[in-house]
Amino acid sequence: MDYKQASDRELWDCCRKDDMQAYNEIFSRYYPRMYHLARRYVQDAMRAEELCMDQLFHLWVKREEIHIISSFSSYLFRSIRNRVITEMRRNLPVMTGLDEIAENIQLDRSSDYGLLLEEAEHTYREVLNKLSPQRRQVFMLSREENLTYPEIARRMNLSVNTVENYMVAALNSLRKNLHEKVPSAIIPLLLLSDFSSSYL
Known part of the structure; x- marks a missing residue:
């Protein structure tokens, strides 16, 4: 073989x-x-x-x-x-700082934390679905299939530069809209994509 x-x-x-x-x-x-x-x-x-x-x-x-x-x-x-x-x-407290977490929301890991993650994921899906179809597809191919920009460009018949622009625009839009509705300590988790409370 x-x-x-x-x-x-x-x-x-x-x-x-x-x-x-x-x-x-x-x-x-x-x-x-x-x-x-x-x-x-x-x-x-x-x-x-x-x-x-x-x-x-x-x-x-x-x-x-x-x-x-x-x-x-x-x-x-x-x-x-x-x-x-x-x-x-x-490592969330170490990575983000306890002050930042406290500033955004008081997290009780035994009860409120799981609910917070569930609500955050729901918000993330809503924001993601508001992206233009091509920006959303570029983002999902990058995050879910871990494709490189050249691979995405070939799959979608786009230039690499266009893929890069779509990705930057998608990330900026997601961060901006999530920041308005989700504690900043949670946003890095959401932008990993494939995020689901069932995995946690």
């Missing part, structure tokens, strides 16, 4: 049959992009590496139990986003 040319699904099927070489190909194929995604939100490079390593190790350890129905890449990027969200939640 030519592992380099194999599809993700073929590699995963082999991986589930204890094929370490298939797993190593998955690792080399996806670790750099997972790390790049984690580093967008985790300032500590070593911690970002640990999160990605842990997630990929988890993939191997639980290979017989994990059933991937969606695309393999979507599963991996969603899984590392969930780890990053958990990390950000754990």
Whole structure:
């Protein structure tokens, strides 16, 4: 089998049959992009590496139990986003400062925090749906599928410069509208996309 040319699904099927070489190909194929995604939100490079390593190790350890129905890449990027969200939640007071949180809202983690996240996600979806169709599509392709700007440009038949402009405009609009309705401490979590209270 030519592992380099194999599809993700073929590699995963082999991986589930204890094929370490298939797993190593998955690792080399996806670790750099997972790390790049984690580093967008985790300032500590070593911690970002640990999160990605842990997630990929988890993939191997639980290979017989994990059933991937969606695309393999979507599963991996969603899984590392969930780890990053958990990390950000754990370090939220450190990252944003207790004064900022107190200024925006008093968070009772045992009760109000979960409700706040649910309301914040609802607001995020509303704001996202108000973007123009192309801006929204560019944003979702970047965040949900982790495509690069050239990849998005090819998929949407646009220039890279246009994709960049759409992305900047989408982020500016999201930040502006979210800032008016959502505590600023929560906004970085929302802009990870794939954000859902069911993941937290």
